[in-house]
Amino acid sequence: MEEGNSIIYGLEHQTRALSPQYESDAIRFLIGTQSLKPQSNQVHVVELEEDTGALHTKVFKHDIGEIWHLRCSPHDVATLLTTHNAYDPNTSQCSMGVSIYKLPTVEVIPKDLDDLSAIQGRNAEDMELLITITPEKPEEEIRCAEWHPTDPARIGVVYETGVVVHDVTTGAAAGGSGVGKARVKFQGGKWNPHQGHCQFAVLQDMHIKCFDTRTDCSKAAWSIDNAHRQLARDLDFNPNRQFHLATAGDDAALNIWDYRNGKEPIFSRTDHSHWVWTVRYNTYHEQLLLTGSSDARALLTAAASVCRDQDDEGARLSQVLEDGVLQSYEQHEDSVYACEWSAAEPWTFASLSYDARLVLSRVPRHFKYKILL
């Protein structure tokens, strides 16, 4: 993958769900398709061979329904979590659920000719379904599900009206139940990787609220009211700074907050020309942020000014860049609903648009050198 050249991978169905594979040395992304046609949904595993720039894929069946959200387990390379929806023609109703799957094999790059032909034939393989969690009320909508940062047995599920922490072995609610309590619907949420891994932050209308899952979630541990002037769509915690988080919303803004003082964002940019659906911190270089928007663009933004002090060792983690958009990735032709950094390589990322196009790109080399040198 040369400078400025992105690799495009196309799928057959609309897509919203994207996740990097953790705990692996390879640059792998998992994509979930979104199609209402029965038995047509798939999970694609895409691997970028770093040396050659070749793209290898493997396809798995996901017959349980269309995938709205997908997360790979941070604890186990082969395990993944999908939030899915299916239409039942008999009851003419949609029902959502969260399922945990295990991939039969992690390897994507074919080792021999048989493998190759199998992949070229795109014969979708089966995954092992470990458990499916369904909401108490069948028509309850599920927004997303997130792995607990440290405990492999727990997942946080964001329903329309609340957050529940489930035990993945039994599927039972293991605490932090706020279901039915929220009058304003939730949009999504995430675990706070700091603060002892017991805080779960959710997006509610224009606000961010964070609950302590050990309590009954009746009261927010902290909140950022009016984080956006319109709906807040996504949030991501700074992996290195425990009080910083980035949010994106329908006002086309990318805001960074210190949630100890949630009045004013410490960093705010409005570079997109429509709603911003996703925001991601680079795990290695917190000053790099990735945003995807329904203006069909993914933007690589530097927020160096809020990452300027010293890290724990007192040494400079990296050289800083100028604040602002470093690069606009315009290979998409429809709304970009998901973008993710690779978990294995700090400079590679993927963005996924609704028209089923995955674009793998890199941070431009001169910015990379500026950060490293």
Add this chain to the structure above:
Amino acid sequence: MAEQGENGENPLDIDGSNFNPDMYLECLMKCATLRQVMDKEAEIVTQSQFLQSEMQTLVYENYNKFISATETVRKMRSDFIIMQEEMNKLSENINKITTFSGQISESLKESGNNVSRLCGTRQLLDKLQFLFLLPSQLNKAILEGRYTDAVHDYTHAQRVLQKYGNQPSFQSIQTECSEIIYGLKKTLRDRLLSPETSASELAESVGLLRQLQETDSSLKEIFLNCAESRLDKHLQTLNSIVDSTDILEWVEKCNDTLLADLGIITSCYHEMFQEEDHTDIPEFADKIMLQVFHLFEEVAKRPENIGTEMLIRGLDKFFRKLQAMTEIISSDTMSNKAVDVVIQCINHKATIQYQSIQTQFKESLMKVRQSLASKGSETTDLKDILNSLQVYFMQKVQASLLDLMAFLQNTLSFGLKAWCAKAVADTCWKVISETMANLSDMVKKMACLQTSNNNIPFELLLILAKLCLEMQENGVTTLHSHLVKLLEEAAPGLTLENRDTNSVMVHLSTAAQAALDSEVVFIGQTAAQMLRVSVLARDWLRAPEPRGPRAVCRRVVETLASADSAASQLFPTSIKPSSDSSRRTIWSRAPSSFSPINRIFSERIEVFSPAGADRAALSNGALKVALKALVECVRLRTFGRHGLQQLQVDVHFLQQRLSCMGNDERLLNALLEDALASAQLRCVDPQLMEPSIVDIICERG
């Protein structure tokens, strides 16, 4: 020959010094005829004879003269002998005279001595009498208050008293005098310290004390201290009346008391201590003046003194006095300060002007807001409001410019000064630019506020945007030329330096843009919000068969239409969208066409993009925001067959009603197609209705 002739030494010239007879002869022989030679010979002979006789006469004459001179010398020798004898006699007589005069002076010497001794005694007696009378004289003078005379007498006597002070008779006088003088000094010092003495008395006292040989430094100190305390007192009174008098009264009072005294004190000081380096008097004066200026500023800034006429008259008086003062107190800082005071007054006036313009403008905006809030935009004529605002605004600025021109009246002491004209020109421009900057800032702030809360009616944003644009296009240049004209009248010859109208205009245009963007986003978001809520709240899966467009669609159309009509009042479009193609149906696209290939050929739609100052562009902007939201929300839902058909009806309705707004039908259709295509994708049973039925349903609804 010619060369020789030129040299003036022609050897052929018979009278020349270089005459060469041979050459002459040769030449003659060569050039002349015989007859001519003969004639020449005769001529030469006659001439030489004549010369010879003349020479003889001269010799004789000289000889005669020589003989007579010899005789005269001989006669002189005998005369001198007689003279010698007479001279001898004369010297004898002179000797005699000398001896006689010596005898006479010797005999007169004694009486002369007596006379001079008598004169001396007489003088001494006079002095003694003066001395003996001195104490009583002094007392009398002091009693009568003639301190000057007393001091004068005393200084005369003092020398003598010092010389003979050790003699008993004088000693008593001296002691008495010293006592009296000590008393006098005390009175004078008392007078110095007493607050009632006027500045001139003060100066007099110090002068006397100085004559009485008080040490200069301490005296100076006392003088300065006293002066300072007096001036301080004046300052205090002036300070205390700041709140109770108008500027004219205050200036008069200040001129009469403080400045007058300061003038006297300063001039006295110069007279008395002029041999010293008078460095500290301007410093001291500066210190006082600084406080005076400070007080004056305070007075000038009081709200009662805002009236230009009064302010100017007061300022004029003050400045006149200050100018007079600068002749006494030759301090540069003070004259600079006086100029500064005037300039500050002008600046202050200007600041008040543009601040009042701003507050008044804000008030009128408030009224506009209220009237907009009470009435719908259909009933109010936005153009009227805009016009009245604009006229009001321009008039205010022009009035304040005219007001400032009062500082340039000929009759004023500073009116004709170049620096004053420059200051007025500067401040006038400042009034214009500040007003414009304030306007831009206000509009920007409102545009900013608009996005966070919905208190400001969008019509107002349109009006403000238009106002900013009008100002940018005409207002600034009009005011600029107006100012140039005024200055031309008031101070001919003063050129208004090239002012930076550009930055003002940039400010205005960015403000207008911000207001327009904000309006577009506001309208778009309002419609988008309606669509979003309605799409997300509805159960599309189990929706009943469509009977007409949903109510929210009507509301969206109404919202967009009201904004469009408001915009049309202020931002007329020249090109009307053609209506014939607007009825084109848009459900021709099959779900399979929803592919990247199709999108490659369509342009990317920037949703939140800067809005143009044009009705169509504004409507386009709002449409984009609203419909893009519809597309995005549809994608989040799952549709049943009837749900899809309902959306089809909605989309058709929107397409019908919205195509008259904006001018980019391609954009409208693309977004609506996108919405319908997205709904088809999200439908579990994607079957669209017959277009004719949709038409009927739409019309029925």
